[in-house]
Each structure stands twice: as C-alpha cells, then as structure tokens.
Amino acid sequence: MIMNNIIIFAIFPSLLFIHLLIKWLCKTTHKKLPPSPPKLPVLGNLHQLGLFPHRSLCSLAQRYGPLMLLRFGSRPTLIVSSPDAASEIMKTHDIIFSNRPRMSIADRLLYEGKDVSTAPYGEYWRQMKSICVVHLLSNKRVRSFGAEREEEVAMFIGKIRESCSFSLPVNLSEMLATLTNDVTCRVAFGKKYSAGSEGGREFQGLLGELMSLLGVFNVGDFIPWLAWVNRINGLEARVKKVAKEFDKFLDAIVEQHICSLKRESNGDGSVRGEDHKNNLVDVLLAIQKDNVTGVAIDRESIKALILDVFAAGTDTTYRVLEWAMSELLRNPRVMKKLQNEARGIARGKTSIAEADLQEMHYLKALIKETLRLYPPFPLLVPRESTQDVNIKGYDIAAGTLVFTNAWAIGRDPSMWDEPEEFRPERFLNSSIDFKGHDFQLIPFGAGRRGCPGIQFAITTNELVLANLVHKFDWALPGGARAEDLDMSQSTTIVRKVPLLAVAIPNS
Known part of the structure; x- marks a missing residue:
C-alpha cells in the first residue's frame, strides 16, 4: 500500500x-490566428521593419493579407492594412482596442501617461479627453483664436515678401515649422517662444529633441532583457535630460500664469469667465481652481496636456503644409487651379481670412489628398487589446499590440484610382472625410482614440495654404523643372531635404 x-x-x-x-x-x-511571416528567434519580425516600417509592412500585407500577426521581440503585434479591418478595430470593437501600450520613452517624456494621447484607457483618460474636447479644442475655442492665427500668417507672408526683394529662395520647411510653433505658442501660452525671443532658443531646442525622442525605436520595449543597451548608447540619459528640462520649462510657464491670474482675478476671487479669451494654460488653471468639469486635475496633468498640444499640433501640422507645398510645386496644374480659387475668393482683398475658407472647396480637397498620401503618423499611435476577441474570423489575444497602417490604406489600389497620383479632384464630388467616419482615410485615427485636435490643425493648414497661393506665384530655385523636385523621405513621413522655393509676388 x-x-x-x-x-x-x-x-x-x-x-x-x-x-x-x-x-x-x-x-x-x-485558435485561428492571422497569417504570419516567418520570424527569427528573439527578434521575431523586427528585422523585417527596415528604415521605412510603413512601407515594409505594406509590402508584407500584400503577401500575407490586411490582417497580419507579427511578433516584435516578445510582443504579439497585429498589423491592420485595410479599411474594413480598421473599422473592426476602431468601430466594431473600439472599446476592446482603446488601450494604449506602455512605451518607456513616451512614459518618461509625457508624465507617465497623464496626457490624453498615451493615458491608459479608463476613467482618468475619459476625464482628460473630455477636457480637451469641451474646453481646449472645441470648435468654439478654435474659432476664438482666429485673430492670433491671422496675425501670425500675415507676419509669415511679410517675411516671404522681404525675400522677394533679393530674389532669393525661401526655406519653406524652416519657415513653416517656425510659423506653426508660433501659432501654437500663442494659443497655449499667450506668447511666442521663437528662436530670437527670451527663452525661445531653449524652447525650440527642447521641442526638437522631444519630437526626435518620441520617434525613436526603443528595443527594450520589445526585448526587455536588452533594455540595458539604452544606458550604453546614451538614449536613457537623453530622455532623462529632456524630460527634466522640459518639465522645468513648463513648470515656470504654469507658475507665471498662476501669478498673472491672481493679479487679474475678480474682486470675489473667482477666475475670469469662459467668455474671456484665455490661452490654454489659463483655461486649465481655471478648470483646476473652480472644478468646472467635476474633474480634479493636478499640475502634472496640466503640463502633460499642454505638452500633447505641442507634440501633436506643431510638428504634424507643419509636415502637412510642407508636403502640400511640395506637391503644388511638383504639379503646376494643381497649383494654378488652387491659385484661381484663392484669388477668386479674395476678390481683391489683401489677404484671405478664416471666414473665406468655407468656400474654398478645392483647397479642402487638396488637404485631403495630402493627408491620404502623407499621413503625419503613417502607422497611427499604437493600440492594445484588453481581452480576447475575434476579428474577421481570426482570434486575437488580450495584450496584443495593434498598428494600423494609414499610409498603406491611403494607397490601396482597391480603394483608390491611380493611388500614387496626386489628384485633389478625387475628393471634389466625394463625401469622404478625415474625421474618423470613413476608414479609407484615417490620418488622425478614429473611434474613442481619434485625435481631438483635428479642427485646430486643419484650420491652420487651410489658412496658411490659401494665403501662400493667393499672395505669390512659386517656382523652384535655379529654374529647376517641377518633375525634378526631390520628394525623398527620411525614416518617417518627413522630407529628407528642406523645401526651397522662389516666391514671386502676385501684385
């Protein structure tokens, strides 16, 4: 026994x-899993990303299908490359895919997910999204800053006109970057931090480094036991330095506004009302003080939201303008058609105002076409599934990372006639828009995690482009032919070389 x-x-x-x-x-x-390319030990499919991940993943999708399951190191990763598959993720099963994966660099730079773009899905994120949609980036709020935008665009046009006196080409890449930064600074802070202003050089350098770091591939997020590499290559030190210096800069800004609001408060101690034209820091401080939303926010939340405005609203806005002007210079027919529309709308006025933009249908079509070919975030911001789910007959496990290839969807030949051609006319008699309802055009994402700042960005884009083509004729330096314009890209949707052009006043 x-x-x-x-x-x-x-x-x-x-x-x-x-x-x-x-x-x-x-x-x-x-389990029925989506098709997968062969993978290597440890690396998985990371080696197949190359210098242009959106292009590499598009090529793989053409072979393996619009839903692919890859492995990035230790992380299962779903690649979405068709409108109907994107609709499944961002509409049908939007709640399941509304979480953000934790990424160590973004966590460090964006206050450990206290911003709206990277916050985990949950009550805190809902509160921050509500503040953005209702108080910071509502249509009413965006319109309230029309005078600031128009003033900045007028100064921008004046600088270009000065260059015409010397017949010198202008660096449109550099000037557009400065313009969008100035507009965002005035809206967010109430003052500019241009390179020549007090604190401007410091701010410009910090913002450039921040955007650079947010685009860095961090191997430790996918192969945790290799995280030590960042200490050797200096990446960890760079992130730590930028996070500390940017926090110090924003902290000083917030403190200045607190002092200013105290001096300007009403006799009963309440902060100025909503009708007063506040900059975004003032608005957030008013929300914090009066709890007008029923949401308690601390100083870190305020700094994180303002940082979001810059990270999403400055760099991406000027990139769209840069590519739009690149395509206009490369396509004289399109340039002429837009100029005719702008000059017809202006009817002899010195400039085009925001009130005129509603009638510029070809301009709106041109911006849609630019966003189709050059989405600011070609793979959108990644999502993460929170539970097991079936997508188009395939089993997707909880914790799967999801990248939606907006670049591939915008160039899908089954969706678009001659997809590589720049033809704004395709949108003139089309109801397709970029606001998250039409999944063949989703440069700003869709669903709960769609970008809340679309109106802010598009209004700036329209106003700048309308005045650039209204005020000037344009040519390439040295008499270069339009078809010879260098359109090559760096590792993301960024021009490899600055865009130079000669402006010829239209008067």
Missing part, C-alpha cells in the same frame, strides 16, 4: 504535466 502511494506521488507530477500540455495544445490548435 505504501509502495503504491509512493508510485502515485512519483508519477502524479508527470501525469499532471501531460494533462496540462494536452489541454494547452488542444486550446492552441483550435
């Missing part, structure tokens, strides 16, 4: 292991 018990105890672990193994194998074999 004792011997039998000893035998049972001896073989029980083995029997249990075999039982669990069979159960796991049965469970695994019944």
